[in-house]
Amino acid sequence: MLTPVKCKWFSNRGLVGVVMAERVTGEIVYLIGTGDGLNEGIDVNLITALGSIFPAEAGDVLFGRVPAVDEEPSSASRVSKLDSKGKTRTRAVKTPTVKKTSQKVKK
Numbered sequence: 053m054l055t056p057v058k059c060k061w062f063s064n065r066g067l068v069g070v071v072m073a074e075r076v077t078g079e080i081v082y083l084i085g086t087g088d089g090l091n092e093g094i095d096v097n098l099i100t101a102l103g104s105i106f107p108a109e110a111g112d113v114l115f116g117r118v119p120a121v122d123e124e125p126s127s128a129s130r131v132s133k134l135d136s137k138g139k140t141r142t143r144a145v146k147t148p149t150v151k152k153t154s155q156k157v158k159k
Contacts, residue, residue, distance in 0.1 A: 054081065056100045060114060063089075070106055071099045072115050082111030 054073040057080070062068045067089045073081055083103030087095025112118050 054083075054100050056096050058115060059092075059096050059099070061087075067095070069095060069099050069103075070111065070114060071096055071103060072111060073100050080108075080111075080117075082106035082108060082114075 053076050056071050056073050058072045060070045062070075067087045069085060069087055071083045071085075073083060075081060082105070083099050084106040085099035085103035087098065089095070
């Protein structure tokens with residue numbers, strides 16, 4: 053038996069919902085399905101009963117259940133370095149100047 057806890061809705065032409073549900077054992081599962089948009093409670097219950105399994109990792113991210121990361125990401129070596137004033141060090145790029153002319157257009 054699943055009990056719906058939260059739901060996120062996405063719509064364009066149809067109505068797609070991702071439901072976070074809890075099993076009797078306390079395990080959290082995610083289900084995805086469609087609804088008709090007339091009654092949210094009925095749509096949530098239908099997705100809970102008949103929805104397809106949604107990946108747990110994606111559901112955790114979608115519902116904000118991802119634990120905080122304390123370590124620096126491995127790609128941090130590619131992050132721009134800051135100078136002593138806290139500004140990003142970038143190379144100077146010369147901006148081309150446009151020469152103004154005063155020519156009249158003939159009609």
